[in-house]
Amino acid sequence: MPRDIEAEVVVIGGGPAGMAAAHSAWEQGAKSVFLLEREKYLGGILNQCIHPGFGLQVFGEELTGPEYASRYIEKLGKTGVQVMTETAVLDLEPSRTIRTVCPRGVHEFHARSVILSMGCREKTRGMIMIPGTRPAGIYTAGLAQYLVNIEGYLPGRKVVILGSGDIGLIMARRLSLEGVTVEAVVEVRNSLSGLVRNYVQCLLDFDLPLLLSHTVTGIVGKERLEGVLVSQVDERWHPVPGTERFLECDTLLLSVGLIPENEISQKAGISLSPISRGPYVDETFATDVDGFYACGNVASVFDLVDYVTFVSQKAGEAAASHRPRGKVRFVLQVGVGTGLVIPQRIRNIEEGILFIRPSQGFRETQIIFRKRDEVFARKKTPICRPSEMIRIDIPSIPWPPEGGEVTIEITGNPIQGI
Amino acid sequence: MKSPEIQSREYRQLICTACPMGCTLEAEKEGDLIQVKGGRCQRGGKYAQDEITNPRRVMTTTCVMEGGELRRLPIRTTQPFPKNRMDDFMTFMTTVRVSAPVFCGDIIVSNVLGEGIDVIATRTIRKKQPAP
Numbered sequence: 001m002p003r004d005i006e007a008e009v010v011v012i013g014g015g016p017a018g019m020a021a022a023h024s025a026w027e028q029g030a031k032s033v034f035l036l037e038r039e040k041y042l043g044g045i046l047n048q049c050i051h052p053g054f055g056l057q058v059f060g061e062e063l064t065g066p067e068y069a070s071r072y073i074e075k076l077g078k079t080g081v082q083v084m085t086e087t088a089v090l091d092l093e094p095s096r097t098i099r100t101v102c103p104r105g106v107h108e109f110h111a112r113s114v115i116l117s118m119g120c121r122e123k124t125r126g127m128i129m130i131p132g133t134r135p136a137g138i139y140t141a142g143l144a145q146y147l148v149n150i151e152g153y154l155p156g157r158k159v160v161i162l163g164s165g166d167i168g169l170i171m172a173r174r175l176s177l178e179g180v181t182v183e184a185v186v187e188v189r190n191s192l193s194g195l196v197r198n199y200v201q202c203l204l205d206f207d208l209p210l211l212l213s214h215t216v217t218g219i220v221g222k223e224r225l226e227g228v229l230v231s232q233v234d235e236r237w238h239p240v241p242g243t244e245r246f247l248e249c250d251t252l253l254l255s256v257g258l259i260p261e262n263e264i265s266q267k268a269g270i271s272l273s274p275i276s277r278g279p280y281v282d283e284t285f286a287t288d289v290d291g292f293y294a295c296g297n298v299a300s301v302f303d304l305v306d307y308v309t310f311v312s313q314k315a316g317e318a319a320a321s322h323r324p325r326g327k328v329r330f331v332l333q334v335g336v337g338t339g340l341v342i343p344q345r346i347r348n349i350e351e352g353i354l355f356i357r358p359s360q361g362f363r364e365t366q367i368i369f370r371k372r373d374e375v376f377a378r379k380k381t382p383i384c385r386p387s388e389m390i391r392i393d394i395p396s397i398p399w400p401p402e403g404g405e406v407t408i409e410i411t412g413n414p415i416q417g418i
Numbered sequence: 419m420k421s422p423e424i425q426s427r428e429y430r431q432l433i434c435t436a437c438p439m440g441c442t443l444e445a446e447k448e449g450d451l452i453q454v455k456g457g458r459c460q461r462g463g464k465y466a467q468d469e470i471t472n473p474r475r476v477m478t479t480t481c482v483m484e485g486g487e488l489r490r491l492p493i494r495t496t497q498p499f500p501k502n503r504m505d506d507f508m509t510f511m512t513t514v515r516v517s518a519p520v521f522c523g524d525i526i527v528s529n530v531l532g533e534g535i536d537v538i539a540t541r542t543i544r545k546k547q548p549a550p
Contacts (some may be wrong), residue, residue: 050540052476064478070522071447126487152490177508181452181486200433201475202490243421250527372479382458418433418440 001288003107009319010098012089012264015044016305017117017312018201019295021071023315025115026079030050033081033320034109036100042076043069044119045142047303048149051170057306058372068305080157081215092267096291113291113319116265116279119310120297122167128256129296130162132219135226141167141255145174154178160228160393161185161220162216166303166387168196168255173202178298182208183247186230188215191361192418195303195387196221199418212417216252225250268292273287276300277341282345283309283352283394284318286325293319300342300355303389314352329403334369337362341387351392361385362412367398370407385415432469436461448520449530472500477507478540481526486518486543493526506531518545 009025009334012038022035041047046054049065056062059071087102092196098109122140137166139147139155147153159180161168164187172182185203185362190213192199203210217239218229232243247332260278262270270279270287278299279287285295295315296308330346332354339359343352356367365384369377377397390410428447433440434457444455447464448492454466468474477499480490499507507530520539521535 047541050478050480050494052494062476064492064540065477067494067522070540070542149492150490152480152482177504179508196433197435200435204433205475286546328460 001104001107003105005034005107007034007109007111009113009115009316010096011035011108011115011316012092012098013037013044013117013119013296013298014042014083014085015041015117015119015296016046016068016072016308017119018044018115019069019076019292020309020312021082021115021117021295021316021319022083022315023072023075023079025113025320026081026316028317029321030113030320034111035076035081035083036087036089037083037085038284040072040085042083042085048142048146049170050149052107052175054149054305054405057304058309065179065305072309086250089264092264094269094289096268105394111291115269115312115315115319116262116270116294116298117296117315118261118298120260120301123143123254123257123259123299125254127162130216130219132229133215133412135219135221135223135224135251136224137221137251138219139251139253141165141171141253142253144171144253148174148178154180155253156225156249158183158249159251159253160216160230160247160249161253161255162373163255163257164189164193164199164210164212166198166258168253169194169198169202171238171253172208173206175205176208182206183207183249184211184230186211186214186216188233190235190416191385193387196385196418199406203349205333210279215239217297219252220246224382225252228252250389258297260298260301262298265292265294265298270294273344275334276342276344278342278344281343282325282328282347283314284347285315285343286318286347288345290325291342300340302355307389307391310353311355327403332404333405333407335368335407335409337399337412338408341408346399349397349399350395354392354394354397355389356392356408356410357389358384358386358410362410363415365367365390365410365412367392368409368411371404371410374400383415384412430466430470432466434462434465436465455461469539473501475504477504479508479511481511481516483516483520483543484515485546486520487546488543489539491516491519491520491526491543493537494540495535496538497531499530499533499535503531503533511537518543 046065046069052070091099181337219233227248231239279294293315340357367379483491
């Protein structure tokens with residue numbers, strides 16, 4: 001393999017996003033497509049998500065994570081996509097030069113299109129500032145999932161989980177099945193963060209307590225974790241004095257959010273949204289730097305792998321078509337009740353899907369599209385929760401003829417509890 | 419003293435997982451008859467019926483992988499497995515050892531614990547190559 005490689009499309013990251021993007025780019029007719037993966041295997045985080053629930057929308061059946069990955073690995077095998085595993089990207093330039101290192105040496109790719117699909121990483125203890133000592137036994141939920149499902153180790157015997165997001169709930173079940181005691185799942189919000197189905201099948205099935213409006217306010221233990229202090233919180237998430245109590249445990253798992261991994265995107269001069277923490281993208285998942293696309297969790301954390309596949313197919317097609325991009329017509333902003341919207345830019349109103357995450361759960365939900373003071377569209381949905389993105393087809397919205405800044409608001413009857 | 423009819427009547431509250439609505443269902447069981455209230459659609463009735471009479475879950479875990487590139491093989495049941503036998507299932511799976519190579523979809527255990535359900539591999543794991 002030469003040191004310098006000319007490529008039509010280079011995809012960085014071989015998880016579900018990268019696999020779908022590379023596959024679509026090839027199908028679209030790109031002649032040379034490279035898929036670069038840092039790990040030894042394709043599939044990314046899917047490989048450690050051994051539970052079912054993946055693929056209902058893409059494959060019409062319920063698969064586990066490794067099965068979903070296998071399907072795509074098989075699909076890629078039937079294309080001419082060149083997969084390079086154990087390949088790390090060291091540097092990325094706005095000119096679409098990519099420097100990599102792998103066991104076969106150092107390479108420099110010169111790509112016509114670059115697709116960023118590096119996924120996301122978990123928030124850590126430092127990022128949520130839990131006070132206390134620094135003993136062993138504090139893990140992110142995803143790391144614990146890796147240890148249990150890939151390496152076959154249990155992280156501990158008695159566990160408290162902070163955060164009721166899906167990874168935390170899934171790990172509560174996984175560890176219970178393995179005979180580990182799960183003392184409690186502690187959630188700072190007054191409602192569940194994960195899917196209701198996971199609450200039923202991961203907590204209720206095993207009689208595990210969920211402490212809403214509570215958080216971990218202290219860590220106890222010197223060498224190994226001996227327990228955590230848990231307090232009730234008020235509406236502003238401040239601990240309520242006098243409510244602190246001690247929960248004995250040797251392990252604390254943190255399931256407190258995910259952050260898109262964009263260190264190398266920034267090297268290419270791509271600007272990031274402070275809301276999604278990923279690049280600003282349009283309906284084809286093109287970034288604001290010509291020839292760069294960002295899809296999947298590197299753009300914004302999606303709740304279903306099926307959505308990641310969908311948006312990555314779009315990015316793959318667009319990256320391979322090398323169509324000149326039109327001007328940005330609409331810039332989307334989050335308003336009251338809206339936590340996030342992706343894409344944030346619209347060039348072409350005739351394709352694509354808007355993914356909107358409410359900032360809290362509502363029943364009898366209305367999604368309101370506003371340009372300055374004028375409401376030009378309202379969409380209704382019976383229920384919405386922060387754990388489930390609302391999807392709206394971009395062409396189904398009666399966009400105003402003139403472009404500009406659009407604010408998306410969500411109203412309804414707030415859900416409390418589950 | 420309660421009459422036998424009243425004693426056989428059972429109430430249960432369930433959260434429906436048939437769709438994302440998450441309706442709270444009130445189920446009343448009297449003999450073989452189950453009445454369900456509180457759902458916003460018909461699927462809630464079926465969900466409650468199954469949850470009360472025959473709750474099942476697709477089981478996933480890992481088992482020991484011998485001679486493979488990885489140490490654990492992820493597996494799942496092909497059909498939902500009786501919920502009240504989850505512990506038996508987990509205990510049984512600790513006794514299963516699989517030799518590499520194994521392919522995604524291979525049957526690892528057929529008719530697991532006599533339930534008429536198979537256990538399949540959910541990942542392809544190749545043989546570990548000796549170091550050069």
